[in-house]
Amino acid sequence: MNAWLVILVACAAAFTLKLSGFFVPATLLERPRIARTADLMTAGLLAALVATQTFTVGPELVVDARLPAVVLAGVLLALRAPFVVVVVAAAAAAAGIRALGWLA
Amino acid sequence: MEDRTPVGPYKDSKARDPRVAAAIRSGVAVGLAVSLYGVSFGALAVAAGLDVWQTCVLSLLMFTGGSQFALIGVLAAGGVPVTAATGWSAIAAATLLGTRNALYALRTAPIVGPGAARRLLAAHWTIDETAAVSTAQPTPEARRAGFWVTGAVIYAGWNTTTLIGALLGDLLGDVRAWGLDAAAAAAFLGLLWPRLRGLQPVAVAIAAAVVAVALAPWTPAGVPVLAAAAVAIVAGLTNALGRRRGTAGEGTPA
Numbered sequence: 001m002n003a004w005l006v007i008l009v010a011c012a013a014a015f016t017l018k019l020s021g022f023f024v025p026a027t028l029l030e031r032p033r034i035a036r037t038a039d040l041m042t043a044g045l046l047a048a049l050v051a052t053q054t055f056t057v058g059p060e061l062v063v064d065a066r067l068p069a070v071v072l073a074g075v076l077l078a079l080r081a082p083f084v085v086v087v088v089a090a091a092a093a094a095a096g097i098r099a100l101g102w103l104a
Numbered sequence: 105m106e107d108r109t110p111v112g113p114y115k116d117s118k119a120r121d122p123r124v125a126a127a128i129r130s131g132v133a134v135g136l137a138v139s140l141y142g143v144s145f146g147a148l149a150v151a152a153g154l155d156v157w158q159t160c161v162l163s164l165l166m167f168t169g170g171s172q173f174a175l176i177g178v179l180a181a182g183g184v185p186v187t188a189a190t191g192w193s194a195i196a197a198a199t200l201l202g203t204r205n206a207l208y209a210l211r212t213a214p215i216v217g218p219g220a221a222r223r224l225l226a227a228h229w230t231i232d233e234t235a236a237v238s239t240a241q242p243t244p245e246a247r248r249a250g251f252w253v254t255g256a257v258i259y260a261g262w263n264t265t266t267l268i269g270a271l272l273g274d275l276l277g278d279v280r281a282w283g284l285d286a287a288a289a290a291a292f293l294g295l296l297w298p299r300l301r302g303l304q305p306v307a308v309a310i311a312a313a314v315v316a317v318a319l320a321p322w323t324p325a326g327v328p329v330l331a332a333a334a335v336a337i338v339a340g341l342t343n344a345l346g347r348r349r350g351t352a353g354e355g356t357p358a
Contacts, residue, residue, distance in 0.1 A: 001185075001186045001187060001188045001190070001191035001192075002186070003153070003154060003158055003179070003186055003191075004158065005191070006175070006179070006186060006191045006194055006195055007154075007158055007161060007162055007165075007166075007175075008161075008165075009195050010166060010171070010175055010194065010195045010198045010199060011161070011162070011165035011166045013195065013198070013199040013202065014165075014166045014167075014168055014171055014198065014199065014202045014205070015165070015166075015227070015228060017199070017202045017203055017205055017206045018168075018202070018205045018206065018209055018227045018228060018230045019209070019224070019227040020206045020209070021205065021206040021207065021208065021209020021210045021212075021213060021227070021230065022209050022213045022223060022226075022227050024206070024210075026210050029206060029207060029210055030210065033340070033341065033343070035207065036340050036343065036346065037336075037337055037340025037341055038203055038204060038206075038207055038340070039204075039207075039299065039305070039340070040304065040305060040308045040336045040337070040339055040340040041200060041203065041333050041336045041337050041340060042201065042203070042204045042299065043296060043299045043300070043305045043308055043309050043312070043336065044308050044309060044311075044312035044332050044333050044335060044336025044337075044339075045174070045197065045200055045201045045312070045329060045332065045333050045336070046170065046201070046292050046293075046295050046296035046299070046309070047296055047308075047309035047310070047312040047313045047316075047332065048312045048313060048315070048316035048328065048329045048332030048333070049173070049174055049177060049197075049201075049289075049292040049316075049329060050289055050292045050293045050296060050313065051312075051313035051314075051316045051317045052177070052181070052316050052317065052320060052328055052329060053177060053285065053288050053289035053292060054286075054289045055317050055320070056181065056317070056320045058181055058183065058325075059181070059320060059321050059322075059325070060321065061317065061320060061321060065283070065286065066285055066286040066289055069283060069286035069289070069290065070286065070289045070290055070293060073286075073289070073290035073293050073294070074293060074297075077293065077294060077297045082137060083137060083138065083141075083291075083294045084137040084138070084140045084141060086290055086293075086294050087140075087141050087144065087287050087290050087291050087294065088140075088287070089290075090283065090286045090287055090289070090290030091144070091282065091283035091284055091286055091287035091290070092283060093283065093286065094280075094283030094285070094286030094287075095281060095282050095283035096283075098280065098281060098283070099281075
């Protein structure tokens, strides 16, 4: 499958969703069941992405420097650190741990 | 009137409204902070096998960071060349993650002002940050200023840093040595964090993470994330662990 096709289809879908909120009646999307499901789906997707980005390399499960970096990110988020600080700190932690040759 | 010093970067009369000025400052601050991690996106997209053009088109046309990271995350897990299963899973993961923008658009649509062209651009710029900054402002003028300033700063910044990251990506070599793989995981955690209020979203998040990791060794790339979304959708439709007339569905932007 051509990467361009993937990109353009996904971009069109993303814009269509954004635009739908401007035209779909608010009463439809604000029904409690729809709104709750959309919120939980977002949380579920993000949690799945955190987990797969932390523990997988391709199809393999791997524990490496990403795990302590993500734990650090969680601690910083609990301390209400700004988003960009959390992201940079996680990258620095993983890079530092790997530079020291741990959890390579 | 004319001798008053403008408090914002704009010299029209609205900028002298302190609430509009505060909205503009807030938009610039959020926009600059978010733009920084476009470098991480650009470098990871190149590492996932995209070229610089493809990476930049994603930021220009998709312009919703979570979906962009999801798309390249699935492509990276699937490897090159992109199989049909991986490609459609990547599209599905990015699209499902983008549905929250439709809910944000319900709140930004009354804010952005009239005109078809302006509303099309406003739809494109309806993302976590523009929704959060604009809806947090106290007056209609401040909400509109907050939306457009945040959107403009992030659109310019995110696309610039994406290009820088994509060009750096070729030079950096191994993105793991720079911790950029951990940065992507931390970015997803940062997007997730404000949503973890109450038992229901926490339980769904844990279940989704467990399902995704458990399926990863056995299914094509992207399927674990989609299966996790399915778990969340079932929980949402059945309101498992939710309050009967709960507050879980209010969905205020993070």
